[in-house]
Amino acid sequence: MIYLDNAATSFPKPEAVYQALDHFARTSLANPGRAGHRMAVDAERMLDATRHALNQFFGGGAPERWVLTHNCTDGLNLAIKGVVERGDHVVTTDLEHNSVSRPLRALEKAGVITLDRVASESGYVDPDAIRRALTPRTTLVVMTHASNVLGTVQPIASVGAIVREAGALFLVDAAQTAGVVPINLRHIAVDMLAFPGHKALYGPTGTGAIYVGPRAEQKIRPWREGGTGGDSSSPTQPLDLPYRLEGGTPNVLGAAGLAAGIAWVQDRGPDRLRAHEITLLEQVVDWALSSGDWQVAGRWDPERHVGALSLIVPPSFCPQDLGAILDGSFDIAVRPGLHCAPYIHRVLGTFPDGTLRVSPGGFSTSADVAAFTSALSEITAEVV
Ligand SMILES: Cc1ncc(COP(=O)(O)O)c(C=O)c1O
Numbered sequence: 001m002i003y004l005d006n007a008a009t010s011f012p013k014p015e016a017v018y019q020a021l022d023h024f025a026r027t028s029l030a031n032p033g034r035a036g037h038r039m040a041v042d043a044e045r046m047l048d049a050t051r052h053a054l055n056q057f058f059g060g061g062a063p064e065r066w067v068l069t070h071n072c073t074d075g076l077n078l079a080i081k082g083v084v085e086r087g088d089h090v091v092t093t094d095l096e097h098n099s100v101s102r103p104l105r106a107l108e109k110a111g112v113i114t115l116d117r118v119a120s121e122s123g124y125v126d127p128d129a130i131r132r133a134l135t136p137r138t139t140l141v142v143m144t145h146a147s148n149v150l151g152t153v154q155p156i157a158s159v160g161a162i163v164r165e166a167g168a169l170f171l172v173d174a175a176q177t178a179g180v181v182p183i184n185l186r187h188i189a190v191d192m193l194a195f196p197g198h199k200a201l202y203g204p205t206g207t208g209a210i211y212v213g214p215r216a217e218q219k220i221r222p223w224r225e226g227g228t229g230g231d232s233s234s235p236t237q238p239l240d241l242p243y244r245l246e247g248g249t250p251n252v253l254g255a256a257g258l259a260a261g262i263a264w265v266q267d268r269g270p271d272r273l274r275a276h277e278i279t280l281l282e283q284v285v286d287w288a289l290s291s292g293d294w295q296v297a298g299r300w301d302p303e304r305h306v307g308a309l310s311l312i313v314p315p316s317f318c319p320q321d322l323g324a325i326l327d328g329s330f331d332i333a334v335r336p337g338l339h340c341a342p343y344i345h346r347v348l349g350t351f352p353d354g355t356l357r358v359s360p361g362g363f364s365t366s367a368d369v370a371a372f373t374s375a376l377s378e379i380t381a382e383v384v
Contacts, residue, residue: 001331001332001333002330002331002332002333002368002371002372003333003361003364003368004332004333004334004358004359004360004364004368004369004372005333005334005335005357005359006199006200006277006307006308006359006360006361006362006364007148007151007176007199007307007308007335007339007357007359008199008335008359009196009198009199009205010198010199010200010202010361010362011361012363013202013203013204013257013261014202014260014261014264014362016260016263016264017202017203017204017257017260017261017264019260020256020257020259020260021204021253021256021257021260023256024046024252024253024256024257025253027042028042028043028046028252028256029043029252029253030042030043031043031229031249031252032044032046032047032229032249032250032252033229033230034229034230035230036229040229043252044229046252046255046256046259047068047250047252047255048063049259050066050068050255050256050258050259050262051063051064051066051068051242053259053262053263054066054209054211054262057262057265057266058178058183058184058185058193058211059183059184059185059186059187060185060211061185061213061214064240064241064242065211065212065213065217065241065242066209066210066211066242067209067210067211067212067241067242067245067246068207068208068209068242068246068250068251068255069194069207069208069209069210070206070207070208070251071196071198071205071206071207071208072099072173072175072194072195072196072208073099074208075194075195075208075209075210076099076100076103076142076171076173076194076210077099077103077223078194078210078220078222078223078224078245079142079171079192079194079210079212079216079220080100080103080104080107080140080142080171081103081107081223082219082220082221082222082223082245083139083140083169083171083192083216083219083220083221084107084112084113084139084140085112085139086111086112086113087113087137088112088113088114088137088138088139088140089113089114089115089116089135089137089138089139090104090107090113090114090115090116090138090139090140090141090142091115091116091118091130091133091134091138091140091141091142091168092104092115092116092117092118092141092142092143093117093118093119093120093125093130093143093144093154094117094118094119094120094343094344094347095120095123095125095143095144095147095149095150095152095154095341095343095344096142096143096144096173096341096343097144097148097173097175097339097340097341098340098341098342099173099175099340100142100144100173101341101342101343104142114137116133117343118130118133119347120147120152120344120347122152122298122299123147123150123151123152123297123298123299123344124152124154124155124299124304125143125154125155125159127155127158127159127162130143130159130162130163131162131166134162134163134166134168138166138168139168139169140168140169140170140171141159141163141168141169141170141171142171142173143156143159143170143171143172143173144172144173144175144176145172145173145174145175145176145177145181145183146176146177146181146305146306146308147176147298147308147341147344148175148176148308148339148340148341149297149298149308149310149338149339149341149344149345149348149355149357150297150298150308150309150310150344151176151281151298151305151306151307151308151309151310151359152298152299152301152304152305153177153181153304153305153306156170156172156188156190157187157188157189160172160188160189160190161189163189164189169191169192169215169216169219170189170190170191170192171190171191171192171193171194171216172190172192172193172194173194173195174193174194174195175194175195175196175199176199176200176306176308177195177200177306178193178195178196178199178200178201179199179200179201179202179261179265179270179273180200180270180273180274180277180306180307181270181274181306182270182271185211185213190211190213191212191213191215191216192210192211192212192213192216192220193210193211194208194209194210194211195208195209195210196208197209197254197257197258197261200265200270200273200306200361200362201258201261201262201265202261202264202265202362203254203257203258203259203260203261203262204253204254204257204258205254206251206254207251207254207255207257207258210245212241212242212245217241220244220245222237222244222245222247224245224247224248225237225247226247226248227247227248227249228243228246228247229243230243231243268362273362274306274307276360276362276364277306277307277359277360277361277362277364278302278305278307279366280307280360280364280365280366280368280369281302281305281307281309281358281360282302283366283369283370283373284296284309284311284358284369284372284373285300285309287373287376287377288311291377293314293380294311294312294313294314294376295311295312296309296310296311296312297309297310297311297312297348297350297355298310298348307359307360307361308357308358308359309357309358309359310339310348310350310355310356310357311355311356311357311358312348312350312355313355313356314380317380318353319336319337319353319354319355319356320336320337320353322336322356322376322379323335323336323337323356325379326372326375326376326379329375330371330375332371332372332375334356334357334358334359334372335356335357335359336354336355336356336357337353337354337355338351338352338354339354339355339357358372
């Protein structure tokens with residue numbers, strides 16, 4: 001199969017990731033525990049090694065600030081539900097994935113928070129629009145680092161400075177950027193950074209992490225309480241990180257794969273990986289422009305883009321049908337529909353059918369993209 005759905009999850013994984021998973025599963029797949037037997041201690045060491053790798057890769061404050069999660073949604077829910085309080089005002093954007101929009105809307109509907117959704121402009125959020133949305137009651141700003149529909153990268157450094165000045169917390173959803181856009185937490189005012197391990201960090205599904213900075217640490221409550229592999233005497237969840245937020249058996253096998261994925265990405269460099277994906281998307285953009293029938297959603301600015309691109313399909317076609325034909329007749333995997341981000345599709349005028357999203361990854365080739373565009377030309381030739 002020609003796999004061009006890396007914005008959903010990356011495939012294939014690097015060989016080193018497969019090997020790490022296999023080796024760890026065969027030798028050390030015990031339940032981690034700080035005071036346990038040798039295999040339990042090995043498993044705990046693997047978690048620690050993964051936290052160290054994350055801390056180094058993203059310039060974090062300390063390894064224990066990295067809470068391992070099951071995916072990005074898990075981290076975002078943990079952050080949002082862990083810090084908001086009744087009466088808070090929260091600011092977000094129209095680019096968000098449902099993993100941000102739904103928990104926020106649920107809290108708004110329950111009367112816990114008031115919510116403002118800032119509008120983007122051709123796929124980009126203006127930091128001044130965030131500034132204008134802040135009120136004295138704003139305690140949290142939640143924003144994606146890149147739209148998973150459009151691929152547009154947002155100015156989180158400028159927004160972070162504004163949010164910090166206002167005294168609110170800044171939560172960034174780095175689902176589409178972690179691994180392809182350099183992020184150094186020493187240089188930007190981000191209080192919480194959530195991301196999956198299974199996309200551009202090339203770990204397996206079931207992995208992710210959230211960084212909890214010092215300002216967020218003062219506030220964040222666990223929404224899952226339970227065993228932490230050490231100090232069982234306390235009747236309540238320990239306060240120290242990461243254990244405050246990590247009740248239950250962690251995905252230690254996934255963490256072994258994630259550590260190998262991070263090492264692979266670090267070796268190549270996020271800039272190089274992004275540049276490869278952008279070169280491939282340029283091929284799609286050129287084809288769409290020359291076809292005349294296809295439109296690229298959002299503003300195409302290669303300098304501020306990750307490797308996901310949405311095509312607005314010609315009026316006589318529906319994205320779902322095209323996705324099914326590409327899959328069934330051409331063995332090509334792309335993602336039609338709303339991509340769990342309904343608000344931006346309403347702005348684009350593509351609600352409810354959505355767009356056709358193509359997202360090459362580190363192993364995609366120019367021939368893969370050529371097969372995709374020529375398949376679309378063939379499918380649409382007779383009708384358009
Ligand atoms: C921008 C964005 N946020 C959050 C998520 C949710 O990630 P996960 O599926 O790892 O929970 C995704 C997944 O596609 C995404 O693209």
